Amino acid sequence: MIQRLNEARAALKKTFGYDDFRPGQAEVIGAVLDGTDVFAVMPTGSGKSMTYQLPALMGDGLTVVISPLIALMHDQVQQMVGFGVEAATLNSTIAETAARETWRKIRSGELRLLFVSPERLLMDGCMEALRSAGVQRLAVDEAHCVSQWGHDFRPEYREIARAREALGNVQTLALTATADAATRTDIAERLFPTGREAKTFVHSFDRPNIRLTFAAKDNPTRQLERFLRNRRAESGIIYCSSRKRVEQLAETLKGDGFNALPYHAGLDQGTRMRNQDTFLQEDGVVMTATVAFGMGINKPDVRFVCHADMPTNVEGYYQEIGRAGRDGLPADTLTLYGLDDMSLRRRQIDEKEVPDERRRVERRKLEAMISLCEGAACRRQSLLSYFGESSEPCGRCDLCRGGVALIDGTVEAQKLLSAIVRTGQRFGAAYVCDVVHGKESEPIRKNGHGQLKTFGVGADKPVAAWRAILRQLFAAGAVAENGDGYGGLTMTEKGEAILFGRETMQVRPDPEPRKAEPRSRRG
Ligand code: ADP
Ligand code: ZN
Numbered sequence: 001m002i003q004r005l006n007e008a009r010a011a012l013k014k015t016f017g018y019d020d021f022r023p024g025q026a027e028v029i030g031a032v033l034d035g036t037d038v039f040a041v042m043p044t045g046s047g048k049s050m051t052y053q054l055p056a057l058m059g060d061g062l063t064v065v066i067s068p069l070i071a072l073m074h075d076q077v078q079q080m081v082g083f084g085v086e087a088a089t090l091n092s093t094i095a096e097t098a099a100r101e102t103w104r105k106i107r108s109g110e111l112r113l114l115f116v117s118p119e120r121l122l123m124d125g126c127m128e129a130l131r132s133a134g135v136q137r138l139a140v141d142e143a144h145c146v147s148q149w150g151h152d153f154r155p156e157y158r159e160i161a162r163a164r165e166a167l168g169n170v171q172t173l174a175l176t177a178t179a180d181a182a183t184r185t186d187i188a189e190r191l192f193p194t195g196r197e198a199k200t201f202v203h204s205f206d207r208p209n210i211r212l213t214f215a216a217k218d219n220p221t222r223q224l225e226r227f228l229r230n231r232r233a234e235s236g237i238i239y240c241s242s243r244k245r246v247e248q249l250a251e252t253l254k255g256d257g258f259n260a261l262p263y264h265a266g267l268d269q270g271t272r273m274r275n276q277d278t279f280l281q282e283d284g285v286v287m288t289a290t291v292a293f294g295m296g297i298n299k300p301d302v303r304f305v306c307h308a309d310m311p312t313n314v315e316g317y318y319q320e321i322g323r324a325g326r327d328g329l330p331a332d333t334l335t336l337y338g339l340d341d342m343s344l345r346r347r348q349i350d351e352k353e354v355p356d357e358r359r360r361v362e363r364r365k366l367e368a369m370i371s372l373c374e375g376a377a378c379r380r381q382s383l384l385s386y387f388g389e390s391s392e393p394c395g396r397c398d399l400c401r402g403g404v405a406l407i408d409g410t411v412e413a414q415k416l417l418s419a420i421v422r423t424g425q426r427f428g429a430a431y432v433c434d435v436v437h438g439k440e441s442e443p444i445r446k447n448g449h450g451q452l453k454t455f456g457v458g459a460d461k462p463v464a465a466w467r468a469i470l471r472q473l474f475a476a477g478a479v480a481e482n483g484d485g486y487g488g489l490t491m492t493e494k495g496e497a498i499l500f501g502r503e504t505m506q507v508r509p510d511p512e513p514r515k516a517e518p519r520s521r522r523g
Helices: 002-016 025-034 050-058 070-082 096-108 126-133 155-166 181-191 220-228 243-255 269-281 314-321 339-351 356-374 379-386 410-422 429-437 442-446 463-475 493-499
Strands: 038-041 063-066 087-090 113-116 137-140 171-176 199-202 214-216 235-239 259-263 285-289 302-307 331-337 479-481 489-491
Touching: 002 025, 002 050, 025 038, 025 050, 025 171, 025 199, 038 181, 050 063, 050 113, 050 137, 050 171, 063 155, 070 087, 070 113, 087 096, 096 126, 126 155, 137 155, 155 181, 171 181, 181 199, 214 356, 220 243, 220 302, 220 331, 243 259, 243 285, 259 269, 269 285, 302 314, 314 331, 314 356, 314 379, 331 356, 339 356, 356 379, 356 463, 410 429, 410 463, 410 479, 410 489, 410 493, 429 442, 429 463, 463 479, 489 493
Parallel strands: 038 171, 038 199, 063 113, 063 137, 087 113, 137 171, 214 331, 235 285, 235 302, 259 285, 302 331
Antiparallel strands: 479 489
């Protein structure tokens, strides 16, 4: 094993010119060389592709790489060919002569890496031809696309398990940058056959060079302009939640003298390509974009990533900010969020025509995103804890740098915790806050909870303020979901310590009433 890894390191140096593995790569490559199925969760920019590229060029079999985007495949093939590795792609944009040459190389055993989309793999006779030529392993890039719980579901990815079987149940390596525990389980179940457990690696998601800052929306355009003021020479991305906003913001920033360009799926392909190329090739370009922009974009010196609107969920947020600072140098982020975002997202989830289970998953993801925005503890700590990692306060995010002065909220916390306990640890956030605020809704009356001692103890604050504190309790781990799948809350040990005065609870002061943005700004 050590022997094989030393060989791998030598090949890394010889073919790619890199001196050593990046953190996490060696373990994964070792397992791949061992021949086992592997599931690797590694952050963007950590060098995931190397974990199939290197084993492919070390052996003499064929590695089939499944990738969701044609542009991504072309880049990789070019890169590999540049390094002298036999690689090719098959897709609808490939000329017939080139495709014939690729098939020849597959049959003769010359080809090391074949990049295909899942659709292409499933097309007429492709799998049979590959099977008879012999495939050594399958690498599934962007494996989260297989899960509806991830943020980028592609139905075609559901066929991969079948394809793997058709290829002769070959060794499979699945790679993704972003997956919370639930999505991870889902990916593993969908890609790997039962009874053949994949060796799983989860590499740290920490990106210490990326500074995290959040701010409640006040005047978003002005907030962004202030952020950009001293960054005229830097390249960055500003994500917006609607196409209309993307275009508006690009116009406004251009008016301010920035080299700003829009990108969203509604622009014609020529414009999109042109803007993307300008961003990749020039310095000091600000791309205002929807989340359609960025997958597979490999620009190491993106110095900032902003969100003009609250990201949809934590995975998306992580992936988007992860496009900054891939060169390891300091990079900055600014995430704006508003009550308008939160209620818009809630409404969107409520109105979506999806099964209830799916709706609950999305609600949970939204709550986690909101907790991150409203959190009182270090942003990086909260973010990493979402991915199941514990860490120390970073000392650099807005909260660590004292962006908000925290006040003692122990008494308020106790009121909420007491309401949770007295209502039987069965109800969700909205219900609990109504009880504390003293709103006698129909269900509260029916349950007789209007008679509780805690009913109305918090009439002095608006319900929204109670929700903000409850979110912070949730973010601090004093309150957790009770697991009923409906968002019912329960008090944790930490919550108990607060309720009985053994611990105090610091909270953010009541949020300023925010002006809602006009609805017309969204599309
Ligand atoms: P990911 O898919 O994890 O986002 P990539 O596989 O695209 O990341 O790799 C990002 C960059 O890092 C690529 O340009 C790649 O060539 C480079 N890279 C990969 N492994 C190493 C290494 N061991 N040393 C230096 N650079 C590496
Ligand atoms: Zn911090």
